Amino acid sequence: MAIYVLSVFIAALFLIFVLELVRRQKLREQYSLLWILFSVVLLVCSINVHLVEWLASKLGVKYAPAVLFLFGLLFCFAFILHLTIVITRLTAQVLRLTQEIVILKEREAAGEHGQNH
Amino acid sequence: MNPDRLSILVIIPAYNEEASIGFVIRDVRKFAPEADILVINDGSSDRTESCAREAGAKVLTLPYNVGIGGGMQTGYLYAKQMGYDIAIQMDADGQHPAEELRKLIAGVAEQDLVIGSRFLETTSFRSSAARRMGIAFFSRLVSWVTGERFTDTTSGFRAAGRKVIELYAWYYPTDYPEVESIVYLKRQGCRIAEIPVEMRPRTTGRSSITPWRSAYYMVKVTLSVLMSALRRPLRRTAVTE
Numbered sequence: 001m002a003i004y005v006l007s008v009f010i011a012a013l014f015l016i017f018v019l020e021l022v023r024r025q026k027l028r029e030q031y032s033l034l035w036i037l038f039s040v041v042l043l044v045c046s047i048n049v050h051l052v053e054w055l056a057s058k059l060g061v062k063y064a065p066a067v068l069f070l071f072g073l074l075f076c077f078a079f080i081l082h083l084t085i086v087i088t089r090l091t092a093q094v095l096r097l098t099q100e101i102v103i104l105k106e107r108e109a110a111g112e113h114g115q116n117h
Numbered sequence: 118m119n120p121d122r123l124s125i126l127v128i129i130p131a132y133n134e135e136a137s138i139g140f141v142i143r144d145v146r147k148f149a150p151e152a153d154i155l156v157i158n159d160g161s162s163d164r165t166e167s168c169a170r171e172a173g174a175k176v177l178t179l180p181y182n183v184g185i186g187g188g189m190q191t192g193y194l195y196a197k198q199m200g201y202d203i204a205i206q207m208d209a210d211g212q213h214p215a216e217e218l219r220k221l222i223a224g225v226a227e228q229d230l231v232i233g234s235r236f237l238e239t240t241s242f243r244s245s246a247a248r249r250m251g252i253a254f255f256s257r258l259v260s261w262v263t264g265e266r267f268t269d270t271t272s273g274f275r276a277a278g279r280k281v282i283e284l285y286a287w288y289y290p291t292d293y294p295e296v297e298s299i300v301y302l303k304r305q306g307c308r309i310a311e312i313p314v315e316m317r318p319r320t321t322g323r324s325s326i327t328p329w330r331s332a333y334y335m336v337k338v339t340l341s342v343l344m345s346a347l348r349r350p351l352r353r354t355a356v357t358e
Contacts, residue, residue, distance in 0.1 A: 095183055095291075098179060098191075099179075099190065100194075102180075103177065106195070
């Protein structure tokens with residue numbers, strides 16, 4: 001029974017931790033939603049162990065924890081894909097900012113010397 | 118505007134090219150004295166910036182290395198903001214002779230983009246067998262997806278009119294951009310022509326394509342060409358925004 005209490009405790013702690021990060025503005029609400037969803041699912045599964053067993057039997061999985069691993073992995077893949085999409089957007093934004101600043105500096109310098117194109 | 122008084126910007130992206138950049142700029146000033154010269158110094162760690170300024174070019178120094186595509190696009194963005202009629206891109210290593218600039222300038226009057234090709238006529242250009250095979254592969258790939266014949270899609274010696282300046286300021290591929298940038302323009306309905314030019318073998322520096330990178334190069338460029346061909350054309354409103 002100790003593992004049961006421990007897993008509920010860890011899941012609850014994780015949820016609180018994520019919410020605290022949002023409160024302290026260390027994590028954007030936008031990106032926290034997936035984590036909150038993840039920790040709520042974790043918490044529900046910890047409180048009601050039969051849920052996982054029921055799902056496993058419905059899916060025809062003999063070893064119930066394998067269902068947890070499956071969904072855990074799928075979640076990780078989805079989240080990493082989401083992150084690389086975010087990085088792609090940020091890269092494009094940083095590049096455009098860099099370009100605009102460099103051009104702005106040059107035009108300002110040219111303006112100071114009174115040699116506008 | 119008077120056609121004789123078209124404003125021309127020569128864009129030269131440079132990364133650690135102190136040995137050749139001065140020569141290239143003086144070459145351009147000799148053969149196209151009416152053109153403004155803009156060097157995009159892509160975070161060089163050598164004296165590229167001061168060499169270029171001494172030779173009489175305008176220099177935009179990027180605070181970190183953004184890669185050839187990001188650097189090239191900076192030039193097009195500048196050309197767009199300053200209202201240039203023609204933007205010409207050429208390499209900083211001296212491979213593109215300024216004598217050929219006149220042909221590009223004349224050609225772009227009829228086209229949206231003119232590409233200087235090494236292979237339209239028998240020129241003195243020579244390179245390794247592997248390199249020639251890569252160039253031939255991309256030319257056939259682009260000819261296939263665009264339905265138009267191209268012989269030198271990796272050539273970075275090009276002249277662009279106002280429409281292309283606008284399109285490139287809006288979107289330009291990031292690394293190894295030459296091949297995809299042709300397909301992108303064809304999807305936007307641009308007129309592109311190749312004209313035969315001579316090129317020199319590089320005298321200083323190394324090619325950015327090392328054996329290790331060439332596998333990545335082939336796969337990345339092939340993927341981006343196919344993806345570009347599958348992309349819808351931008352709405353004109355988005356471009357002229």
